[in-house]
Amino acid sequence: MGAFSFICPICGNSDENTIGKRNGKYYCRKCISFRGQEAASTEEQEKDVVWNLNYELTEEQARLSEDLLSNYQKRINSLVYAVCGSGKTEITLRVIAYALSKGKKVGFTVPRRDVIIELCDRFRNIFSKNTVALVYGGNSKILTADLICCTTHQLYRYPRYFDLLIIDEIDAFPFQDNEVLNTFFRRSVKGNYIMLSATPSRNFIDAFKKEGGHVLELFSRFHRYPLPVPEVFVLPKIIQKIKCYRLIKEYLKNGKFIFVFTPTIKICEELFDSLNFFIRGGNYVHSKRKNRERIIKDFKDKKIKYLITTAVLERGVTIKGLQVIVFQANHNIYSSDSLIQIAGRVGRKKEEPEGKVIFLTNENNVEIEKCIRTIEGANKNLQNLFKTHT
Ligand SMILES: [Zn+2]
Numbered sequence: 001m002g003a004f005s006f007i008c009p010i011c012g013n014s015d016e017n018t019i020g021k022r023n024g025k026y027y028c029r030k031c032i033s034f035r036g037q038e039a040a041s042t043e044e045q046e047k048d049v050v051w052n053l054n055y056e057l058t059e060e061q062a063r064l065s066e067d068l069l070s071n072y073q074k075r076i077n078s079l080v081y082a083v084c085g086s087g088k089t090e091i092t093l094r095v096i097a098y099a100l101s102k103g104k105k106v107g108f109t110v111p112r113r114d115v116i117i118e119l120c121d122r123f124r125n126i127f128s129k130n131t132v133a134l135v136y137g138g139n140s141k142i143l144t145a146d147l148i149c150c151t152t153h154q155l156y157r158y159p160r161y162f163d164l165l166i167i168d169e170i171d172a173f174p175f176q177d178n179e180v181l182n183t184f185f186r187r188s189v190k191g192n193y194i195m196l197s198a199t200p201s202r203n204f205i206d207a208f209k210k211e212g213g214h215v216l217e218l219f220s221r222f223h224r225y226p227l228p229v230p231e232v233f234v235l236p237k238i239i240q241k242i243k244c245y246r247l248i249k250e251y252l253k254n255g256k257f258i259f260v261f262t263p264t265i266k267i268c269e270e271l272f273d274s275l276n277f278f279i280r281g282g283n284y285v286h287s288k289r290k291n292r293e294r295i296i297k298d299f300k301d302k303k304i305k306y307l308i309t310t311a312v313l314e315r316g317v318t319i320k321g322l323q324v325i326v327f328q329a330n331h332n333i334y335s336s337d338s339l340i341q342i343a344g345r346v347g348r349k350k351e352e353p354e355g356k357v358i359f360l361t362n363e364n365n366v367e368i369e370k371c372i373r374t375i376e377g378a379n380k381n382l383q384n385l386f387k388t389h390t
Pocket of ligand 1: 008009010011012013023030032
């Protein structure tokens with residue numbers, strides 16, 4: 001038997017065990033599920049880019065934004081090592097805007113579909129004068145645009161395509177340890193790439209540096225304090241209400257302010273109705289609530305002591321002495337990422353880094369466990385970092 005020398009032209013696989021033969025021709029079984037239309041190439045054309053961001057970057061975000069831009073201009077790949085919730089998407093806006101203005105092909109990719117859908121929405125608001133395509137399995141009619149948001153599975157449609165490709169959640173399933181997806185990623189980069197990660201392994205960072213990449217670290221939004229690890233109480237739904245009531249009473253006694261996250265508008269209103277009967281001074285907000293902005297402002301001004309909310313407050317609101325309760329944390333509306341975002345509401349003030357995050361749930365599930373593992377991992381990384389820096 002002669003030496004086996006077939007290499008899959010799509011994913012680079014050359015493992016005999018995953019290569020089949022049909023009608024005398026070899027084919028690759030590893031990437032056979034990735035077949036479909038590829039994106040047509042388009043002309044490079046300079047464009048006007050307007051960049052709308054309705055809040056300011058922190059000093060550290062602004063500095064990293066410039067670093068990413070300068071790396072890109074020098075054709076250096078970057079790895080951003082950022083604790084969860086530190087605003088790593090925001091720091092890529094500057095370099096994206098630059099590349100778009102030069103008519104470069106720009107992509108943003110993540111392993112998970114729900115994450116790319118949400119990101120795409122944000123990019124459409126931020127780069128309102130540009131076209132943004134959203135590509136995932138079952139949604140692939142439009143493949144080209146100024147900015148392409150796609151799942152890592154869809155990268156096979158873009159061979160040697162992107163002048164700038166940004167990938168987030170490199171440590172998330174299913175990207176991590178998936179050779180085919182990794183090959184697609186490398187194959188689709190024509191120019192340079194930026195990787196974003198909350199928990200890159202030491203080996204990964206070392207390998208990345210060896211290839212000439214620059215590692216950047218983003219921490220400041222948490223003032224270098226560890227994130228609170230959520231405490232989980234497994235309780236029947238009805239008891240969760242009572243626990244919630246007791247926690248709020250206790251926090252109020254200590255002069256704290258409280259967010260209670262609820263999964264749906266209905267549950268939000270119901271919970272408020274039952275709590276309001278016993279504890280005055282609260283309010284509730286959700287996407288359909290009138291005067292929402294005013295209520296949130298009143299909460300920030302401490303005229304309201306506790307606020308029952310849906311995920312509308314997942315991002316952005318920071319207040320001193322805040323405690324967070326997540327009601328029905330096992331509800332399928334919560335991903336580990338949204339739970340991490342919610343936990344990140346707490347302890348964001350320098351003067352008061354501690355704060356509690358309580359998950360009330362009927363049962364422990366994968367998302368809750370992953371959220372806790374990620375936060376513990378990030379805290380450990382933070383510790384190691386300061387060990388090596390001091
Ligand atoms: Zn293949």
